[in-house]
Amino acid sequence: MPQYFSPGVYVESVPPASLPIAGVATSVAGFIGVVADDVTMPDQPGKFQQRTDDNGDPVVDDDGKPVLDPIPYTLATAGEPILITSWEEFKTKFGDFHEGNKILAHAVYGFFFNGGSRCYVLRVAAATDIDNPAEELEKFETVDQITIVAVPGAISDIQHTAIIAHCFRMEDRVAVLDGDQTKDPSDVSGIRPVGRSEEASYAAIYYPWIKVFDPVTKAPDTLPPSGHIAGIYARNDATRGVFKAPANEVIVNALEISSPISKAQQDGLNPEGINVIRSFKGTIKVWGARTMANDDNADFRYVSTRRYFNYLQESIDDGTQFAVFEPNNLALWQRIKRTVGDFLLNEWRDGALFGETPEQAFFVKCDAETNPKEVRELGQVVTLIGVAIVKPAEFVIFRIQQTAGE
Incomplete structure (x- = not known):
């Protein structure tokens, strides 16, 4: 905690309580x-070594210059x-x-x-x-x-x-x-x-x-x-x-x-x-x-x-590490809901989740219902997350009927 000794306005940089969840890499x-x-390994550009004969002696050309061989990669x-x-x-x-x-x-x-x-x-x-x-x-x-x-x-x-x-x-x-x-x-x-x-x-x-x-x-x-x-x-x-x-x-x-x-x-x-x-x-x-x-x-x-679910699971896991050893109270529950909710909101906006509204696409529940006393006594904080993942249009069907023209 900084100390102040004279009157004035003090502007300080305060780190956020929790950083936004960044999606993990999916294609490594x-x-x-x-x-x-x-x-056979390719030669390293610009690297050479002295050629030697069977006795280990340096090999030279007709002009007495050393014969160099390229050094391959290992x-x-x-x-x-x-x-x-x-x-x-x-x-x-x-x-x-x-x-x-x-x-x-x-x-x-x-x-x-x-x-x-x-x-x-x-x-x-x-x-x-x-x-x-x-x-x-x-x-x-x-x-x-x-x-x-x-x-x-x-x-x-x-x-x-x-x-x-x-x-x-x-x-x-x-x-x-x-x-x-x-x-x-x-x-x-x-x-x-x-x-x-x-x-x-x-x-x-x-x-x-x-x-x-x-x-x-x-x-x-x-x-x-x-x-x-x-x-x-x-x-x-x-x-x-x-x-x-x-x-x-x-x-x-x-x-x-x-x-x-x-x-x-x-x-x-x-x-x-x-x-x-x-x-x-x-x-x-x-x-x-x-x-x-x-x-x-x-x-x-x-x-x-499957791959998108893996992505969500890993991203949320990495992005909520701040919660470990924090006081298990209402403030923590709100931070978790806000952090995960903001992440899923962006996913919905990108078209990854199905629904006309965010409420239809996902929910994040972290409250006294998911964290009763017996759960808190075990040192646990439980968050329930639901997502409506879009599925591929594997079978595209057009039903065409003939109508009588007027």
Whole structure:
């Protein structure tokens, strides 16, 4: 408390009791994939070292000048999540397109090319190291920024189970899974080896694979779409918002799909939570927006609903940390209501919540009813929040009838 010794007007800066809630990032991906130990790394610009012979002696040219060799970048350590913010940065950590990193490199390239800006990459040295990626996924648990998880090319039930379990446990991220492109569209259990469930509401699966140009072979190659899909999530979040379904979106850099899917074939896949990638007159689009939630968890049937709910939960959690250890009284309850209410009001104004008025779109209740004496005695403050999240218009129906003209 400042002291005043002479008469006058004193103007002071007073920090707010609580800061507004800032929405958390929603489009930071986490990739796990193979980069062989012998992958060729690009040279560091402007850095050279003295060449030596087999005996360790310096090598010189005919004029007696030392022969210098460029110094390549050092391959990133296996098993360590590395933040990558551009394709060029990926190359300095994991190498350019190479047979030893092909699936992962194309996935990360597709992520950035489709709108992604930040991702964490964890490499393993061999494909057998991710037959069961549970151990590698544990290393993502300390990276709070990750909101999308993908293991490009993983199609087995063990792999899908591990990825889904990780996202379900963390409750702040979703899995982008690759379906098995070798399976026929009628083989649902082959395409999607793990069934729909509450846990699987944190996952979305995409089928079939896509064809992209491979700089190594100089020809189109069939590769898993999960990296490109994660980039579409990021692009959609930036241009429309996380509440908008990441579907009816063009997959940039895709030349074709591994096998054409008809509307009739999709009729059997969509209800099973398999998001189909289709070609419309040569334009490759994501034509599905569902999670793998079962019927008992239909509230989270759509990818946008699950991701937006994760966003709300994480944003409110981060933005109300001021309440911890505060006196549990009416003043605190009002601060919580005001802080959360202002945040949700902005979300409604952005079009994320359904309702003609804020009262129809959300409510925040924190009072003596939610915090009776027995709750306060336990050191708890309880706030009840309700939100009406907008759902995607998955089926757009026009009913047209003929009328007699006059």
